[in-house]
Amino acid sequence: MSAKTRRPGTGGNQTLNECVQVVVRCRPMSNRERTEGSEEVVTVYPNRGVIEIANISDSYKEQRKMFTYDAVYDAGASQTTVYNEVVFPLVSSVLEGYNGCIFAYGQTGTGKTFTMEGIRGNDELVGIIPRTFEQIWLHINRTENFQFLVDVSYLEIYMEELRDLLKPNSKHLEVRESGSGVYVPNLHAITCKSVDDMMNVMKFGNKNRTIGFTNMNEHSSRSHAIFMIKIEMCDIATNTIKVGKLNLIDLAGSERQTKTGASAERLKEASKINLALSSLGNVISALAEGSPHVPYRDSKLTRLLQDSLGGNSKTIMIANVGPSAYNYNETLTTLRYASRAKAIQNQPVKNEDPQDAKLKEYQEEIERLKRLIGSKQLQHRVEKPIKRSLKKPKIEKKEKLRRELGESTVNHLTVESDVGKVEKEIESDKENEVEEEVAKTNEQLECERLETAKLAAKLAELESQLVQGGKNLLDTYSERQIELEKKLVEIADRKKREIEMQQKLELQEETTLEIRETVTSLEQEVDLKKRKLSKCYAKYLALQQELNDCKYEHNQDLRELEMAQNELVKELKRQLLIIDNFVPIEVKQRLYTQAKYDEEQEEWKFSTLPLNCDGIYGNKRPVSHPQRRRPVSEFALLEAKSATNEAALRFKSENIVSYELEMPCRTTQEYRSPKISASLQAVLAQAMQTGDDIDIVDAHTNSIRSRLESIINANASAATSVTTNGHGLNNTTARNPKPTRISNGVSSTAALDSNRRPPTGRSQLKKPPSAYPKARGLVNK
Numbered sequence: 026m027s028a029k030t031r032r033p034g035t036g037g038n039q040t041l042n043e044c045v046q047v048v049v050r051c052r053p054m055s056n057r058e059r060t061e062g063s064e065e066v067v068t069v070y071p072n073r074g075v076i077e078i079a080n081i082s083d084s085y086k087e088q089r090k091m092f093t094y095d096a097v098y099d100a101g102a103s104q105t106t107v108y109n110e111v112v113f114p115l116v117s118s119v120l121e122g123y124n125g126c127i128f129a130y131g132q133t134g135t136g137k138t139f140t141m142e143g144i145r146g147n148d149e150l151v152g153i154i155p156r157t158f159e160q161i162w163l164h165i166n167r168t169e170n171f172q173f174l175v176d177v178s179y180l181e182i183y184m185e186e187l188r189d190l191l192k193p194n195s196k197h198l199e200v201r202e203s204g205s206g207v208y209v210p211n212l213h214a215i216t217c218k219s220v221d222d223m224m225n226v227m228k229f230g231n232k233n234r235t236i237g238f239t240n241m242n243e244h245s246s247r248s249h250a251i252f253m254i255k256i257e258m259c260d261i262a263t264n265t266i267k268v269g270k271l272n273l274i275d276l277a278g279s280e281r282q283t284k285t286g287a288s289a290e291r292l293k294e295a296s297k298i299n300l301a302l303s304s305l306g307n308v309i310s311a312l313a314e315g316s317p318h319v320p321y322r323d324s325k326l327t328r329l330l331q332d333s334l335g336g337n338s339k340t341i342m343i344a345n346v347g348p349s350a351y352n353y354n355e356t357l358t359t360l361r362y363a364s365r366a367k368a369i370q371n372q373p374v375k376n377e378d379p380q381d382a383k384l385k386e387y388q389e390e391i392e393r394l395k396r397l398i399g400s401k402q403l404q405h406r407v408e409k410p411i412k413r414s415l416k417k418p419k420i421e422k423k424e425k426l427r428r429e430l431g432e433s434t435v436n437h438l439t440v441e442s443d444v445g446k447v448e449k450e451i452e453s454d455k456e457n458e459v460e461e462e463v464a465k466t467n468e469q470l471e472c473e474r475l476e477t478a479k480l481a482a483k484l485a486e487l488e489s490q491l492v493q494g495g496k497n498l499l500d501t502y503s504e505r506q507i508e509l510e511k512k513l514v515e516i517a518d519r520k521k522r523e524i525e526m527q528q529k530l531e532l533q534e535e536t537t538l539e540i541r542e543t544v545t546s547l548e549q550e551v552d553l554k555k556r557k558l559s560k561c562y563a564k565y566l567a568l569q570q571e572l573n574d575c576k577y578e579h580n581q582d583l584r585e586l587e588m589a590q591n592e593l594v595k596e597l598k599r600q601l602l603i604i605d606n607f608v609p610i611e612v613k614q615r616l617y618t619q620a621k622y623d624e625e626q627e628e629w630k631f632s633t634l635p636l637n638c639d640g641i642y643g644n645k646r647p648v649s650h651p652q653r654r655r656p657v658s659e660f661a662l663l664e665a666k667s668a669t670n671e672a673a674l675r676f677k678s679e680n681i682v683s684y685e686l687e688m689p690c691r692t693t694q695e696y697r698s699p700k701i702s703a704s705l706q707a708v709l710a711q712a713m714q715t716g717d718d719i720d721i722v723d724a725h726t727n728s729i730r731s732r733l734e735s736i737i738n739a740n741a742s743a744a745t746s747v748t749t750n751g752h753g754l755n756n757t758t759a760r761n762p763k764p765t766r767i768s769n770g771v772s773s774t775a776a777l778d779s780n781r782r783p784p785t786g787r788s789q790l791k792k793p794p795s796a797y798p799k800a801r802g803l804v805n806k
């Protein structure tokens with residue numbers, strides 16, 4: 026391990042490189058394997074992180090192979106142990122703002138789904154995904170002064186197509202790349218507020234997952250399923266945001282098509298699954314070898330895993346294997362894969378204060394709504410006194426009138442009565458006005474109140490999406506349980522370190538043994554050298570064996586790829602045959618030129634502009650100008666002017682008579698009879714006449730040409746004799762051993778003609794079947 030490299034869970038700086046953590050889990054023997062009497066060939070040493078596989082079928086090969094990993098689990102390892110020791114630290118990192126990825130890899134039926142999902146309804150057997158939910162919500166409920174937003178998405182890759190499992194009928198999904206990593210635009214995300222919410226989302230998605238039956242597994246996952254959890258966390262005190270993303274992946278099983286008893290459909294699926302997995306293998310190899318080019322773009326799976334393999338994520342690969350001898354080759358392949366993946370280095374980075382955080386958006390929106398509601402409420406308070414102030418003008422105006430009248434009039438009483446009348450009028454007018462205004466204001470107030478209520482509801486909804494941390498601590502967990510959990514993590518960490526130390530110790534023991542062996546005599550030295558040599562030779566043999574195994578496996582992969590390719594070529598030929606026979610040539614050529622490959626979406630598409638008859642893109646028809654009128658024909662203008670004619674009404678509007686008609690492109694051709702050379706026609710004519718085999722090789726010169734010439738000449742002379750004696754029968758009858766029947770006054774030339782054409786229903790002449798030449802399989806035309 027380099028100085029810059031460390032295994033996850035050992036703490037340290039966030040910019041350090043970190044290897045992909047590789048864990049192998051071996052499942053117990055299945056009932057079927059037991060009844061078939063298959064032997065166990067896998068031995069697991071959990072304390073040393075070592076797994077051994079024995080080869081019992083081939084005595085020529087090396088007997089045992091040993092592999093070392095970060096952790097190994099045998100059939101007895103419980104789901105809880107695997108979770109606490111492997112997954113718990115990673116989920117903790119995600120809750121600190123890192124990206125995390127856990128993917129289960131292995132042959133079909135080795136326990137990937139069992140490890141990731143487990144058995145529902147059994148607390149002991151639930152898998153990694155539901156346990157992750159528990160851990161996340163426990164953390165949220167325990168963390169005070171933090172606000173959380175938890176979004177969940179679920180998708181599958183089936184036959185190299187992305188499918189949204191939470192919106193099964195949604196349109197085509199694609200993988201895109203941005204500065205912050207790979208993502209899938211338009212993927213549906215559901216905001217969750219509890220463990221139950223997340224469980225419901227998982228169950229709903231699983232219902233839409235593609236599964237099928239194979240010989241190896243009754244409920245085989247036929248797709249790669251990716252459960253995505255995004256947790257946004259905001260520290261209320263500092264107002265800083267962190268985002269943790271966790272991808273939980275249950276890959277489809279790698280499988281040998283011969284073993285799974287694949288049907289045609291399963292074969293197609295399997296070839297796509299194997300193709301994606303082999304591209305995953307290529308990516309792992311390229312990363313392990315430090316190759317400058319990593320073929321992420323080879324499949325949708327590797328594109329989605331781009332951040333997890335060689336990217337900014339903390340990653341755990343769980344390789345599932347079976348113990349039976351029947352699956353020796355597949356188990357060995359999985360172990361090799363896993364061994365290679367150990368060398369992949371990632372550079373995990375904390376996602377702090379990201380620009381695209383949804384939580385930030387929500388917070389800003391909440392603030393905006395709060396401000397808006399506050400201002401509206403203030404407005405309500407200001408608007409209330411309007412009722413009272415509306416009465417003021419009455420008194421003011423009354424005083425004014427009194428002043429005006431009082432100053433100019435002598436009789437005070439009359440003035441008073443006038444003022445009283447006017448006052449009453451003014452008052453009733455004003456009261457009406459006020460009532461109207463009050464009604465209007467009330468209406469306005471009601472509208473505003475409604476609007477405020479709407480805003481308040483929106484605010485409440487937004488606020489409800491955000492979860493306040495540290496709420497239900499006492500309800501959910503007691504202090505003792507928290508302590509226990511801490512201890513579990515400590516134990517897991519210690520076990521990990523123990524395995525690492527054990528592995529180092531074993532290496533050192535080997536070298537110290539060699540050093541200790543001091544040479545006392547020449548004989549001993551020879552003995553020691555011999556032993557060293559035999560050790561080296563054994564290693565050499567093992568490596569050679571490994572090489573042969575790899576070659577064999579490579580050839581097998583190649584054969585399977587060839588099989589898949591043959592299938593595809595066959596299918597292509599079928600489609601081309603249909604196109605060639607049923608699609609007219611012009612249409613075919615047009616379609617070929619219109620089809621363009623979209624690099625981004627990695628598929629063929631038709632360009633939107635149709636080709637016209639001249640083979641040019643675009644439309645021949647003129648495009649209307651927004652400000653100009655369409656051209657109108659002379660006739661239409663004249664007709665439009667003649668007010669007498671009722672039919673002229675139709676010419677009052679614009680017409681399209683002046684436009685050139687858009688004629689459909691011709692898609693058929695005139696029938697032309699095939700061109701046959703004169704010599705061949707002569708030979709055919711003779712064959713028609715005689716009905717016998719014709720020797721087309723000259724017996725004397727042994728040449729086809731001279732024989733053909735003689736036939737042509739004979740035909741020409743026969744034609745001349747026909748024109749001279751008017752019948753032309755003599756020659757034919759002379760050469761034809763069969764009697765030529767001429768009935769109903771029909772000449773032999775007509776008989777010859779009818780020989781060339783197929784008999785129709787209209788023809789009165791019924792030809793005897795013998796009249797058709799059979800020997801060469803010639804068909805009358």
Ligand SMILES: Nc1ncnc2c1ncn2[C@@H]1O[C@H](COP(=O)(O)OP(=O)(O)OP(=O)(O)O)[C@@H](O)[C@H]1O
Binds near residue numbers: 277
């Ligand atoms: N560690 C284990 N302990 C007990 N049973 C297990 C274990 N691993 C797997 N099984 C059982 O083996 C069977 C196959 O497991 P599972 O369906 O998880 O395989 P898989 O690898 O997901 O297969 P596929 O790739 O075809 O989907 C199941 O019945 C499962 O319960």
